[in-house]
Every structure is written in structure tokens, then in C-alpha cells.
Amino acid sequence: xxxxxxxxxxxxxxxxxxxxxxxxxxxxxxxxxxxxxxxxxxxxxxxxxxxxxxxxxxxxxxxxxxxxxxxxxxxxxxxxxxxxxxxxxxxxxxxxxxxxxxxxxxxxxxxxxxxxxxxxxxxxxxxxxxxxxxxxxxxxxxxxxxxxxxxxxxxxxxxxxxxxxxxxxxxxxxxxxxxxxxxxxxxxxxxxxxxxxxxxxxxxxxxxxxxxxxxxxxxxxxxxxxxxxxxxxxxxxxxxxxxxxxxxxxxxxxxxxxxxxxxxxxxxxxxxxxxxxxxxxxxxxxxxxxxxxxxxxxxxxxxxxxxxxxxxxxxxxxxxxxxxxxxxxxxxxxxxxxxxxxxxxxxxxxxxxxxxxxxxxxxxxxxxxxxxxxxxxxxxxxxxxxxxxxxxxxxxxxxxxxxxxxxxxxxxxxxxxxxxxxxxxxxxxxxxxxxxxxxxxxxxxxxxxxxxxxxxxxxxxxxxxxxxxxxxxxxxxxxxxxxxxxxxxxxxxxxxxxxxxxxxxxxxxxxxxxxxxxxxxxxxxxxxxxxxxxxxxxxxxxxxxxxxxxxxxxxxxxxxxxxxxxxxxxxxxxxxxxxxxxxxxxxxxxxxxxxxxxxxxxxxxxxxxxxxxxxxxxxxxxxxxxxxxxxx
Amino acid sequence: xxxxxxxxxxxxxxxxxxxxxxxxxxxxxxxxxxxxxxxxxxxxxxxxxxxxxxxxxxxxxxxxxxxxxxxxxxxxxxxxxxxxxxxxxxxxxxxxxxxxxx
Amino acid sequence: xxxxxxxxxxxxxxxxxxxxxxxxxxxxxxxxxxxxxxxxxxxxxxxxxxxxxxxxxxxxxxxxxxxxxxxxxxxxxxxxxxxxxxxxxxxxxxxxxxxxxxxxxxxxxxxxxxxxxxxxxxxxxxxxxxxxxxxxxxxxxxxxxxxxxxxxxxxxxxxxxxxxxxxxxxxxxxxx
Numbered sequence: 001x002x003x004x005x006x007x008x009x010x011x012x013x014x015x016x017x018x019x020x021x022x023x024x025x026x027x028x029x030x031x032x033x034x035x036x037x038x039x040x041x042x043x044x045x046x047x048x049x050x051x052x053x054x055x056x057x058x059x060x061x062x063x064x065x066x067x068x069x070x071x072x073x074x075x076x077x078x079x080x081x082x083x084x085x086x087x088x089x090x091x092x093x094x095x096x097x098x099x100x101x102x103x104x105x106x107x108x109x110x111x112x113x114x115x116x117x118x119x120x121x122x123x124x125x126x127x128x129x130x131x132x133x134x135x136x137x138x139x140x141x142x143x144x145x146x147x148x149x150x151x152x153x154x155x156x157x158x159x160x161x162x163x164x165x166x167x168x169x170x171x172x173x174x175x176x177x178x179x180x181x182x183x184x185x186x187x188x189x190x191x192x193x194x195x196x197x198x199x200x201x202x203x204x205x206x207x208x209x210x211x212x213x214x215x216x217x218x219x220x221x222x223x224x225x226x227x228x229x230x231x232x233x234x235x236x237x238x239x240x241x242x243x244x245x246x247x248x249x250x251x252x253x254x255x256x257x258x259x260x261x262x263x264x265x266x267x268x269x270x271x272x273x274x275x276x277x278x279x280x281x282x283x284x285x286x287x288x289x290x291x292x293x294x295x296x297x298x299x300x301x302x303x304x305x306x307x308x309x310x311x312x313x314x315x316x317x318x319x320x321x322x323x324x325x326x327x328x329x330x331x332x333x334x335x336x337x338x339x340x341x342x343x344x345x346x347x348x349x350x351x352x353x354x355x356x357x358x359x360x361x362x363x364x365x366x367x368x369x370x371x372x373x374x375x376x377x378x379x380x381x382x383x384x385x386x387x388x389x390x391x392x393x394x395x396x397x398x399x400x401x402x403x404x405x406x407x408x409x410x411x412x413x414x415x416x417x418x419x420x421x422x423x424x425x426x427x428x429x430x431x432x433x434x435x436x437x438x439x440x441x442x443x444x445x446x447x448x449x450x451x452x453x454x455x456x457x458x459x460x461x462x463x464x465x466x467x468x469x470x471x472x473x474x475x476x477x478x479x480x481x482x483x484x485x486x487x488x489x490x491x492x493x494x495x496x497x498x499x500x501x502x503x504x505x506x507x508x509x510x511x512x513x514x515x516x517x518x519x520x521x522x523x524x525x526x527x528x529x530x531x532x533x534x535x536x537x538x539x540x541x542x543x544x545x546x547x548x549x550x551x552x553x554x555x556x557x558x559x560x561x562x563x564x565x566x567x568x569x570x571x572x573x574x575x576x577x578x579x580x581x582x583x584x585x586x587x588x589x590x591x592x593x594x595x596x597x598x599x600x601x602x603x604x605x606x607x608x609x610x611x612x613x614x615x616x617x618x619x620x621x622x623x624x625x626x627x628x629x630x631x632x
Numbered sequence: 633x634x635x636x637x638x639x640x641x642x643x644x645x646x647x648x649x650x651x652x653x654x655x656x657x658x659x660x661x662x663x664x665x666x667x668x669x670x671x672x673x674x675x676x677x678x679x680x681x682x683x684x685x686x687x688x689x690x691x692x693x694x695x696x697x698x699x700x701x702x703x704x705x706x707x708x709x710x711x712x713x714x715x716x717x718x719x720x721x722x723x724x725x726x727x728x729x730x731x732x733x734x
Numbered sequence: 735x736x737x738x739x740x741x742x743x744x745x746x747x748x749x750x751x752x753x754x755x756x757x758x759x760x761x762x763x764x765x766x767x768x769x770x771x772x773x774x775x776x777x778x779x780x781x782x783x784x785x786x787x788x789x790x791x792x793x794x795x796x797x798x799x800x801x802x803x804x805x806x807x808x809x810x811x812x813x814x815x816x817x818x819x820x821x822x823x824x825x826x827x828x829x830x831x832x833x834x835x836x837x838x839x840x841x842x843x844x845x846x847x848x849x850x851x852x853x854x855x856x857x858x859x860x861x862x863x864x865x866x867x868x869x870x871x872x873x874x875x876x877x878x879x880x881x882x883x884x885x886x887x888x889x890x891x892x893x894x895x896x897x898x899x900x901x902x903x904x905x906x907x908x909x910x
Contacts, residue, residue, distance in 0.1 A: 634779045644746070647838070664759070674793070690867075700793060712890075
């Protein structure tokens, strides 16, 4: 059996499950629904692992497999087909998507057990997984856009899953509309690429681009900026980032899958996939790095002030994706993908853990009302701790250390990077460790807040344990020069993505930077310990000062972006549409019909039913016809 | 057989036709309108006969015979209709039957 | 011989004008007969004796007689003459007269700018007409027969006295 033929099954299984659940979901029992829902993604995960194994042991030529399913359209010069392409980059992504997706679905079978709309939830989740798989396996940009839109739709459906509460509907709409702005930029970018190259096939574009465009070409720059616009929307980076905190209105498994591990990384995938275009437009690539750096700081400060545990995690996601963008912006392609993979594991674990805590504490989201849970919920505590260690990048023992440190080092060392960007990343790392530790200490330590009433079952704790394992051990496949120089991951990725260009830096600076970063995260954890466990009084008195209160509310509200957008964009549009309630444009067709009625009323007098009148009109017609024939 | 210039013949037919038309436009009584129509038909037949004279063929007269038979059928049916009309409206004013207005 | 043509023409036009201006229906019909007879004379002069005969027999003899019978059936008498006087004021003639005058001028102009040569100038007698009718125009003869059949059926049905059938409620209303 040719392995490429298995590709379509990986994509088709979730869609098939979606159809089954969509049509028959409400007729099946809860258990059957759960089994069906989980089995689809499980099969895809299994096949992915199989494919990955064969990729590693007997790699195909050029490290890529293609499989054309059918020709989609052939019109006006655009020839697109539905064809899938598996190379090392997309293999990493589909592994993350199917494997973590499978674990999250197992978790959800118990988490969503008593909700109505059980089958609907799993149908949407499977549709999401299918769309995301299409996005990363797509051979051409149009199919990628199909997956892109699909995940946007599923995000809307799943955020607003509990639709009976209108607040969830608003959050879902906000997410959809903001990502739509990015999508518009992306489709315009697609139009531009098609006009330039006559094809939307990714491989063809990437091989034709360097021949057509010199480095710094304005068209390349425009295309790169448009693609960046799409990525920014989906990945919740500045300036389209305000939807992500509000998207926490959806169930926790949704937050874990969509807003931590997969959809928000679609932007990262896009930029990594079209790397050639970004390399030909250095200004755009620099913009990627700057956006990443600023977002990670903005989100980090905001995360420091949140009290809702899921919002902390949301801002944390925003911040970590900022790291990935930073890496992409300086040309550290494999570091960005590595961080993506590690981040997916620990962030999904964090969200699932937070969901479990919220569930056993009767839907209490406020961290400050929790406390003292480390004895009462041991499994959740230990898995959450491992994930938080990864997020805070505690040196040597967590996977997050290796990935984040790689990014920081390569930012410093790259020709496109530099000390300033490294410094911003470094400050961000400190803040990350600080708010992560704050979250752990406030939630699990200290005096007991609300009592947990139940212990979570096996189906919840087992995925947590598996993810914790990966969060701990996942980093060991990519060790830096100073610690053993294992390059399994980057070697794998470099079959698809280019190497980093290292500038003029000393070899020893890598060790120095690692030590600095490692120490910083430990200091931050220590500071959080002091502030939130030992000397709470200090924190309370700091909070009372005026400057801190203002800063606190400013950062908590997401640096005022929401208010700004509300006043600049939303209010004028609502006002304008209100005064246009009777729709000026409607006057044209209405006016036309009014004019017709008027003419009818005038002309109706010529039909007065009298025979002699009609004869006279016939005579008149005869006269006119003869006059015309005389004159001509 | 006379050798009248045929333009005069056609002019005569035209004048007769238009006299009938005037009658049709002016009179309100249905019977008079029908009579005016007869005058017009007759004028049309005269034109055909002139054509027959011009070419020396019988086709014009054949056409005239058809006009004649058509006029006969039309008068029969038309007068029957007028009887019904009079029975319904009790008057011969053609303007009484103007329900198709508007 | 040309004079006869012009005299007949004058009589035809004059009596046609008289037809449309009379108040009494029967008078108008008699004038119509005169007009038709003079047109028959014109037909004879133009070398179409068969057509002339047909004009007299069928048109003047059958169709107009039918007209007269129907008028007599309608019992319109003195009352109708007065009504006609009311309806036929002089002002009624202006509009149609104007239209028709313009039309007349135009058509005469169009005729005058054409040149029609006078042609063969022979008499087309009944035999020729018969050969044409039952030769090339056979199908038209059949169609004319069907037309006349339709006319008969229509005239029979439409001219019938229809008895009104009243609903029993209305009949009771009538009686009670």
C-alpha cells in the first residue's frame, strides 16, 4: 500500500464523524456518541503516528508525500485541485492536531457529560479537527483558505456553544468578525499571488517567487503584508487580538483545542509555509518580529492582572504565540515550530486542568476564591504544575525551557534579530514566569477557598497525565549546543524550512544567555512565591497605591484596545446604520416602483372602455405611421 | 370597359373608406357603427377589383368574393350580438358597454 | 364612357355620406343600398361583371336585408330618432373629421407620388373567376364555407331567446 493513499483517510475521518453526529446525533445514546466521536480522531491519530514512523524510518524522496484527490475547479486560468501534501512541517502539525485532539475529545466525554447538546458539541469538534487538517495538509492556497474559513466557523459555533446566554453569542460574534478582518486581507493576498504567478499551488509559488522577485520587491512586500494580516487575525496578535480573552466564554475543551493548540497557530503555520515570500520581503519579516515582540509584552502584562483563571491562560496564549511570531520574524523557522509543538502540549494541559478545577468547584472562575487545592486535587495539581513549569520555562526540567530558550538565543544570534528584540523577549520571559507562578500559587496554595465536591474521573485525569508527560519530556529531542547538541527536531524540520542565518556573535554568548534566562525564571517564581504565599500583606498594600491601581485596571482591560475599538469603529458604524434605518439605497427600487405606479395611473385614462375612443386611437396610429413613411 | 386612370379608382376607394371611418368614429348607435363598417369593407373590395383590372387576372375578384362571404358571416353574428346587447342594456348606445375600462 | 364612372363614383360617395348622417336607421340603410348599387356599377365599368352581380345579390340583397329585419325586430321608433338628434351635435364631427382629413391628405399624397400604369384593360368574366376559385384558391373556398358555417351556428345560438332561470329564493321573493 502506498502511504500517500492513507492521507485522505486522516482528513476524511473527522468529517465523516461530523456527518454521522450531525444527522443522527440526537438519536444515539450518550455513550455511543462519545465512542463514535472519539474513535474518528483516534483513527486519524493512529494513522498519523504510522505515517510519521514510516517518514522517519524510510523517508520518501524529498521528504514529502502528495496525493491528489480530485480536480476542484478549472476555470479562467485557475486550476485548483483538492490535493494533500505531507512534508515534515505538516507532519508535525497533524501530529499535534490529531493527538492532542484525541486526548481532548476523551476528556470532553466526561467533561460535557451533563450538558444538552452533547452530540452537537462533538460534531462541531470533529468538524473543527477536519478543517484544521485540511488547512495544514493543503497543497494549494485555496484549499488552505477553505480550511481557514472552516476553523473560523467552528470557532464561532463552539465559543457560542451555550447559546442560551447572549453573552456567549456576543463573544462568538466578536471572534468571528475580528478574524474575518484578517481573512479579508488573506484573500486579497491570494488574489495578488494568483495574479502574479497564475497558480495557487504552494510549491509552485515558492519555487517561482525567488526568480520573479528580487529581495525587497514591493509586490513581494505587499503580498507578505497581506498574508501577515490574515495570520494576525487568526493568531490573535496585535492589533486583532481582542477576541481571544472573550473567547473563553466557550467550554474549556474548546479553549484547549482551538484557542491554545490549533486554530490560533494557523497564523504561524501560514507564515512558516510561505516563508519564501517573507524572506523576499525583509521589511515584512521585520514587521512579523515586531508584532510578535510587542504582543508578547502587552499580553504578558495583561495576564499579570487577571483574576479569572481562563483569562490568564488566554493572555498567556497570546503571549506565547508572540514568541512564535518573533521567531518567525528573525528567521528561526524551526525554533518557532518547535515552540509551537511544546506550547500545544502544555497549554492544552493547562486549559484542561483549569477546566477540571472549574468543574469541581461549581463553575467558579475567579482564582482568588480558590486556594489550598494541592492536597485535595493531587492529580490535577501535579499535572498543572508540570505544565506551568513548562510555561515559565524552568531551567532544564521542563520542555518549555528548551523551546523558549532556543527562540531567545536565535533572536539574539540571527542576522535579522538583535539585542533589542532579545531584550523584549527576555522581559517577556520574566513576566511569563511571574504570572504563571502567581496563577499556581493563588489557585493551589494558601487558605482553602471553595471546597471541591467531587473528584474528576479517569477519563479526565488520563489525558492530563499523558499531556504532562509530553510537557516534561518533549523538549529532550532538541537540546542546544551547550547541553548536548541534540538536533532531532530541527534536523527533521530543515527538510522543509530553511536554516537560520547566524550573525556575528560569539559562541560563548549562548551559554551566558541561557544562564541569565534560567536564573530569571527562578527569580520570578521566587518573587511570586513571596508575594502571593508568604507576604500577602505586601501585595495588598502595593495594590492600594494609586499608580498601581490605575496601571492594574489599564492592564486588566487589555491595554484599552477594546474601548478604543468600541469608540473608533463600533459606535460610528452603529450610529450611521441607525440613521440609515430606512435605507437610502432602497429609495432607488422603491422610487422606481412608485414612478411606475404613477405612470400607470396616468395612462389608465386611455383605457376608458369606449369603442369609439379605441377606433380614434387606431386612426391616430395610422396617421403617425404614414407620416413617418412620408418623411423617411 | 372604361380607361379611367387607376389612381382615380384608388382615390375613390380611399374616400369611401374614410367616410366609413368618420361614421365609425362619430356615431354612438351600434347599428350605425356596423353600417359604417360595411361601407369600409366595401371600399376594400373595390380596391381589390381595381387590382384585378390592372393585372387582368381573376385573383382580385376571388379576393372580393372572400371579403363578401366574410362580411356576411360577420353581419350575421354581429347582429345577433346586437340583439343580446339590446336585451341586456336596453339601449343601443355603445358607450353603455365600457366595463373593460381601467 | 368615362363620365359614367365619375357619376357613379359621385353617387357612391354622396350616399355614403348620407348613410352616416341620418337620424333614422331605415333611411340610412336605404342610402347604403344606393351606395352599394353604384359601386356595383363601377365594378361593371372596370371589367368585373361577376363581381358586380355578386355585389348586388349578396351584399345589397342579402346582407342589408338582414340589417333591415333586425332593425325592425328591435322596435326602435320615434324615441330613437330623438336620441340620435341629441347624440349627433355638430361638435361631435369636429374631432373625427379632423383626423380623417389628415389621413385623407396623406394617403392621397402617397398615391399621387406613385405611378400606376393602367395595365391590361380587359374584362375578367365569370368563367375566369370560376377557374381561379376552383383551381389555386380551392382551399380558401373550403375555409370560407367553414367560416359561414361558424357564422350560422353563432348567429343561431346568440340570437336565441334565453329563458332566465331564477333561483327558488328569488322566485319566492318575486311572488311574495
